[in-house]
């Protein structure tokens with residue numbers, strides 16, 4: 001952290017003593033005012049529910065310029081990574097800070113593929129779930145349960161444990177998601193095939209059966225790989241902050257990542273891809289493109305609680321760069337599958353066009369986010385709608401673990417412990433029950 005020469009001065013209208021606060025500069029983005037000593041100096045907390053103006057940590061992993069619509073992993077633009085690299089190269093970048101050279105890539109790929117199988121007992125644990133359980137309910141349980149199976153990588157204070165837990169999580173998430181899917185449809189689990197790529201192996205575990213040869217389509221493999229890259233990290237979003245906060249207590253990495261999975265499930269976060277596709281389905285059922293006007297009216301009605309899912313973002317006040325790439329992939333996949341006239345894609349394009357011209361969305365700077373098109377791509381690949389958020393979790397795992405390890409590796413890290421503005425009853429005495 002580089003201290004700025006400028007300092008902030010906090011003054012009080014009641015004549016209380018001014019407080020001088022240091023300001024730090026990052027390599028890019030807004031400076032931060034250091035308020036760590038504020039409570040000791042003034043007896044006051046700051047108040048910022050929703051973290052609208054609060055940087056919760058220092059990080060060197062991901063940078064977003066929301067006004068420009070720019071996303072960088074370790075300095076590299078997402079467009080370049082999505083076009084020139086694959087997911088495992090991106091994982092290496094996020095975890096270790098640099099893109100691998102060919103030798104490093106081969107070594108890293110070997111390391112990850114060595115860990116793709118899960119303990120055979122996990123399938124018995126999985127069997128305890130109802131067949132109609134939501135995949136994210138299953139994933140929250142399975143990921144948390146990894147800590148019961150891999151005792152040799154649960155000490156978060158040990159860098160070796162952290163590294164092996166990271167590799168295990170990245171390697172095993174596809175296996176777990178595919179197992180959760182196979183379980184819900186009553187098909188046998190397919191073991192990982194380590195001669196396939198990361199995305200290819202996932203497609204195989206999802207769609208192959210022991211009865212027939214399954215050939216991975218290179219276009220779908222590339223599309224899925226791109227989905228993984230685009231979702232790999234997104235700085236201090238809700239689930240990543242959850243992972244950091246959970247991990248700050250010293251809990252094991254599997255437990256911390258399970259907390260991230262649980263947070264991601266919500267429709268305002270990772271659950272938006274499922275919600276966006278369901279929304280498109282509903283509009284299609286109600287009459288399709290002709291019903292967009294009516295739907296937009298509902299979205300604008302504050303009493304309706306209807307949102308245009310896949311639109312809007314806390315940080316992006318411009319087109320989400322991931323949405324652009326996802327739209328491109330969407331076109332490629334639909335054309336490969338001969339689905340150029342897919343009614344949901346056409347509906348999504350029409351909805352986007354109308355929303356982008358509407359004063360409500362323009363004035364609030366609401367643009368499509370990554371989830372607007374990712375559902376259409378996943379559906380075209382054959383992934384069932386309830387599994388969409390689990391795919392997001394699979395891809396985000398590397399970001400979560402990179403952020404967690406960055407935090408734990410920092411000698412100055414502390415347990416996360418926000419404070420509050422108490423609005424409840426002052427101290428009072430318990431009355432005997434007859435007098436209450």
Ligand code: CMC
Pocket residue numbers: 234237267268269270271272299306307308309310311312313314315364366369370371
């Ligand atoms: N549809 C309609 N109105 C919206 C939407 C939307 N999708 N998003 C924001 N608004 C309105 C909101 O009602 C508010 O209006 P007003 O100023 O009149 O009260 C204004 O825009 C500002 O919104 P906000 O809720 O204060 O913004 P936020 O930063 O708290 O919320 C968000 C961000 C992503 C939760 C929200 O935009 C949203 O719920 N979008 C739909 C869900 C979605 O697509 N989520 C995926 C996010 S990207 C993937 C990920 O990171 O998980």
